[in-house]
Amino acid sequence: MAVTLTVDRARWRAHVDATVQAFPGLVPVIKGNGYGFGRPYLAELVEAWAARPSAAGDAVPELAVGTVHELADLPAGGPRPLVLTPALARELTPGAGPAVLTVGQPRHVAEIVASRLRPPVMVKLATGMQRFGAARPPGSPRPDDGEPLAELLGAVRQAGLSVHGYAIHPPLAGSSADHADEIATWAGELPAGSVVYVSHLDGTAYRELATRFPDLRWRIRLGTALWHGDKSFLHLEADVIEVRPVRAGSRAGYRLREVTADGRLVIVTAGAAHGVQALPGDVSPFHFERRRLDMLEPPHMHVSMLFVPDEAPCPSIGDRVDLQRPLITTLVDRIVER
Numbered sequence: 052m053a054v055t056l057t058v059d060r061a062r063w064r065a066h067v068d069a070t071v072q073a074f075p076g077l078v079p080v081i082k083g084n085g086y087g088f089g090r091p092y093l094a095e096l097v098e099a100w101a102a103r104p105s106a107a108g109d110a111v112p113e114l115a116v117g118t119v120h121e122l123a124d125l126p127a128g129g130p131r132p133l134v135l136t137p138a139l140a141r142e143l144t145p146g147a148g149p150a151v152l153t154v155g156q157p158r159h160v161a162e163i164v165a166s167r168l169r170p171p172v173m174v175k176l177a178t179g180m181q182r183f184g185a186a187r188p189p190g191s192p193r194p195d196d197g198e199p200l201a202e203l204l205g206a207v208r209q210a211g212l213s214v215h216g217y218a219i220h221p222p223l224a225g226s227s228a229d230h231a232d233e234i235a236t237w238a239g240e241l242p243a244g245s246v247v248y249v250s251h252l253d254g255t256a257y258r259e260l261a262t263r264f265p266d267l268r269w270r271i272r273l274g275t276a277l278w279h280g281d282k283s284f285l286h287l288e289a290d291v292i293e294v295r296p297v298r299a300g301s302r303a304g305y306r307l308r309e310v311t312a313d314g315r316l317v318i319v320t321a322g323a324a325h326g327v328q329a330l331p332g333d334v335s336p337f338h339f340e341r342r343r344l345d346m347l348e349p350p351h352m353h354v355s356m357l358f359v360p361d362e363a364p365c366p367s368i369g370d371r372v373d374l375q376r377p378l379i380t381t382l383v384d385r386i387v388e389r
Contacts (some may be wrong), residue, residue, distance in 0.1 A: 053384030080274035082117030087378025216246035289321035
């Protein structure tokens with residue numbers, strides 16, 4: 052009884068390997084829920100790449116997680132983790148020591164100093180997203196609001212921390228060419244030999260940046276494009292654990308909703324605890340035999356209650372129904388490779 056992610060192993064692994072080969076300097080991102088696979092599952096796969104460099108193209112022995120709390124899922128001695136979000140001192144336990152931590156303003160450096168850790172740091176540079184990151188000086192192209200890069204680097208030096216690299220994270224909005232243009236305004240101001248981590252670029256834009264700025268060492272962080280790709284080899288399903296006849300005018304569910312016609316209630320093992328909810332427009336995410344199954348009420352914890360009218364095809368106990376949800380917001384109970 053589970054939410055199951057079925058993976059066409061051969062096709063999915065071929066996609067992942069091809070993506071690694073197409074992006075020299077690729078750093079896999081396994082943050083959040085591990086893109087539906089779970090962080091431990093992906094961390095194990097990345098560790099396997101590191102053990103066979105001949106099959107990993109020009110990948111680097113690193114991976115990226117979202118926060119210091121996600122470090123607990125990583126195997127000891129595996130690829131070096133990069134933490135993408137700055138942390139407060141109270142979050143920085145000794146276990147965060149091997150990781151590269153991100154700083155985007157002097158205050159982030161002060162938090163690391165207060166923790167008594169001395170890790171290498173990733174210097175985050177501001178983009179149009181305006182989330183966090185050091186600002187370009189007023190005389191630069193596209194000057195930013197906020198504290199300038201020179202001030203941040205001064206704080207890093209004073210704390211005795213080493214700079215592992217610079218991170219530039221453009222917004223999702225806009226084209227890959229737009230993002231490359233914004234990255235280029237920073238690239239021209241960085242010291243030769245700097246390692247620069249970028250995101251949200253296609254292969255063409257990424258290679259053009261590397262050609263345009265050969266004195267920099269380029270890395271690209273990929274998550275969705277790496278792990279999902281062509282979603283035809285990923286299939287999300289939920290188990291049917293109960294089917295009950297029901298009459299028009301009766302009530303059922305947590306909220307005792309009125310049933311509008313004769314039919315059957317179908318109980319499936321996918322609910323709010325899995326991140327399952329209605330699609331935009333209050334549309335049900337469940338399908339059976341290419342027909343959308345109506346929800347009686349919103350999902351609750353580990354189950355959803357669906358309604359199938361008498362004249363429609365109905366799943367039986369033990370069947371699986373298709374589940375249409377973004378993997379990045381879905382907690383999967385099990386993964387099946389075929």
